[in-house]
Amino acid sequence: MIDSETVIRILHLEDSDLDAELVEAALDAIGRPYAVERVMDGPAFAAAAQPGRHDLILADFVLPTFDGLGALMVAQAQCPDTPFVFVSGTLGEETAVEALKNGAVDYITKQRLERLPRTVLRALAEAQAKHDKRLAEAALQSLNDTLEIRIVERTRELAASNAALQTQIVERERVEEALRLAQRLEAVGQLTSGVAHDFNNLLTVISGNIEFLAREVTGERSQRRLALMKGAADRGANLTAQLLAFSRRQRLAPTPVSLNQTVASMRDLLQSSMGGAVRIETTLHADLWPALVDATQIELVILNLAINARDAMAVGGSLTIETANVTVKAQPTRPEEPVPGEYVMVAISDTGTGMTPDVVKRVFEPFFTTKEVGKGSGLGLAQAYGFVKQSGGGIRIDTIVGEGTSIRVYLPRVTGRMEEFAPGPMPGVAVEAPAPGREAVLLVVDDDTAVREITVTRLSEAGHVVREAGSGLAALSSLEADPRVDLVVLDFAMPGMNGAEVASEIRKRWPGMPVLFVTGYADTTALMKVGAVGTDNIVQKPFRDGELERKVASALVNRTPSGLRLVSGSAGRS
Ligand SMILES: Nc1ncnc2c1ncn2[C@@H]1O[C@H](COP(=O)(O)OP(=O)(O)OP(=O)(O)O)[C@@H](O)[C@H]1O
Ligand SMILES: [Mg+2]
Structure with missing residues (x-):
């Protein structure tokens, strides 16, 4: 200057x-x-x-x-x-x-x-x-140069946050899709359970009356017709049972189960269901945790999955059943997937056709099938889904079109001590008949007159004294009028006061009076609230193979003595 x-x-x-x-x-x-x-x-x-x-x-x-x-x-x-x-x-x-x-x-x-x-x-x-101008120009130039760098940096930042946003959008869409799927299954579940419940009442009436008729009708042709009707009613009952399984309202009796044993014991059955063209291999983990599941239902699920695998391998192939202990860490991304935790896993894999993404999306929906009419009802995976979810587990499907499918079923492992699960008395074993000298008094409560009629007839024929009530309130006033009742046989789903409410009222006013629930479906949570969690005091509608009579007899033997028993005067019965 x-x-x-x-x-x-x-x-x-x-x-x-x-x-x-x-x-x-x-x-x-x-x-x-x-x-x-x-x-x-x-x-x-x-x-x-x-x-x-x-x-x-x-x-x-x-x-x-x-x-x-x-x-x-x-x-x-x-x-x-x-x-x-x-x-x-x-x-x-x-x-x-x-x-x-x-x-x-x-x-x-x-x-x-x-x-x-x-x-x-x-x-x-x-x-x-000139000098000043040059300085200014240089300053401008350097500003320009850094501007470019800044623009490059900013562009990079923007690109990065844009990529992050894209990932978020994809993630959100995935979550929403999963939610939609879950809600859809939930809605279908509610619908099916309602339908199944009503059908079970109808089937109870149909099957019961067929049974009564069969005892009266003598002609061979009529007997054959009745047998056909009985067969149809039984198929209907199977269908509603599958629907109830899907909607997670199935009655389950979880016990510690060694899935290795389950799979091993099913080998012959599986081999005969697969036919000659399918080779079966099993890979069973040596130190498999015991699973806490309903033993019969898990067998059904494995069988269903194996049959699906067979159907996907029309030209033959191999079916692999594998068991393993698995710790799931990832959060579920689809409704059927398990939440993080420790599970016993059984995987059924095939080398069949595989499934397209569109099929995978819908496989758990009841009645979704790609099979010909008469070949599949589309309930197998729906049932597996409901059962596994109700049991506290999950399912994962891995499938590649043209290569095969692997379906992994995750089941809760037994936590706590095994002794807690010591098996109770086996249902169906012979029970003592009521003490001689006095017939047991039963109160049958059901709002459906036709169903009640069947129940009453069966129990009367079994040798009991039967009183009736058409509603919860009617049952309570009947008990008030005369409390000398050995067992209340109570429908669970009733308008007005439902079975659970009636049961807790009975428990309050007449403690010790045994209650046996009869239900078209088992609303497990509601039943749990009233303490009726065992399978022994629930009877499923429609009645099968004398289950009602057996459980009534069993409840009469197992009931705890109470003040009311004084009335009966038979202290020996407990
Ligand atoms: N292992 C598999 N490989 C290829 N596709 C399968 C497999 N398992 C299921 N699927 C597909 O999923 C659909 C639904 O299966 P799901 O078991 O629920 O019903 P289904 O087998 O068709 O009938 P159902 O089991 O009631 O007899 C099948 O129709 C089939 O398209
Ligand atoms: Mg199937």
């Missing part, structure tokens, strides 16, 4: 001492400090003309061994930023123009040295302006 205090550094090319003095005298008129480095010939000038060393160059035009234009060229080459002014005796117009063209900023004749101060100041100001 040039200011009035700064010394102006001048390189002066001049061979004449006198002229040099005249020039300096003219410079004095600037009124600012200055320092002159004087040189007299080419080599000295070339040595002195260094960038940044001077603020200004003054040069004579005609020298004995050198000339002004030569000096100008040296200056242009070595210190192009230092302003160059000719101070010369005579300078023709042409030469002057030539000089300016070549980069001199001005020229002054020695006859008019009074112009020198102004010229010097202007040259310095222009040089300063």
Whole structure:
């Protein structure tokens, strides 16, 4: 920065001492400090003309061994930023123009040295302006350069957050899809369980009456017709049982099960269901944890999965059943998948057709099948899904079209001590008949008259004294009027006061009075609330193979003695 205090550094090319003095005298008129480095010939000038060393160059035009234009060229080459002014005796117009063209900023004749101060100041100001401009340009350039870097960085940041956002969107869509699937299955489950419940009541009436008729009808043809009807009713009952399994309202009796044993014991059955073209291999883990599941249902599930595998291997192949202890760490991404935890796994894999993504999406829906009419009802996997979920496990499907399918079933492992699961008395074993001398009095409570009629008839035929009530309230007033009842046989789903409410009222007012639930489905949570969790005090509708009679007899034997028993006077019965 040039200011009035700064010394102006001048390189002066001049061979004449006198002229040099005249020039300096003219410079004095600037009124600012200055320092002159004087040189007299080419080599000295070339040595002195260094960038940044001077603020200004003054040069004579005609020298004995050198000339002004030569000096100008040296200056242009070595210190192009230092302003160059000719101070010369005579300078023709042409030469002057030539000089300016070549980069001199001005020229002054020695006859008019009074112009020198102004010229010097202007040259310095222009040089300063040029310098400032260059600085500004450099600053701008560097700003531009960093701007590019900043843009590149910012673009990269944006791209990264965009990618993150995309991942989030995909993840959200996946979660929403899983939720939709779960809700769909849930809705279908509610619907099916409602339908199944009503059908079970109808089937109870149908099967019961078929049974009664079969005892009365003698003709062979009529008997055959009744047998056909019975078969159809049984198939209906199987179907509703599958629907209930899907909607997770199946009655389950979880016990510790060695799945290795289950698989081993099913080998013959599986081999005969597979036919000759399918090879069966088993890989059973040696130290398999016991699973806590319903032993019969898990067999059904394995059989169902094996039959699906067989159907997918029409031309033959191999079926592999594998067991393993598995710790699941990942969160489920589909409704059927297990939540993190420890599981006993059984995997059924085939080398069959595999499934397309569209099929996989729907396999758990009841009635979804790709098989011909009559070949599949589409309930196998729905049943497996409901059962496994109700048991607290999960399922995973891995499938590749054209290569095969592997379905892994995760079941809860037994936690806690094994003794807690010591088997109770086997259902169905012969139970003691009620003590002789007095018939047991039963109160049958059911809002459905036709169903109640079947229940009452069966139990009367089994030798019990049966009272009836068409609602929970009616049952309570009947008990109030006469509490001499040995067992209440209570329908679970009734309008108004439901079975659970009636049971807890009975428990309050007549503690110790045993209750046997009859249900078209087992709403496990509600039944658990009233303490009826064992399978012994629940009878499934429609009644099968004398289950009602057996459980009634069993409840009469197992009931705890209570104040009411005094009425019966048979202290020996407990
Ligand atoms: N191992 C498998 N390989 C290829 N496709 C399969 C396999 N298991 C199931 N599927 C497909 O899933 C559909 C549904 O199976 P699911 O077991 O629920 O019903 P289904 O076998 O058709 O009838 P059901 O089991 O009631 O007799 C099948 O129709 C089939 O398309
Ligand atoms: Mg199937």
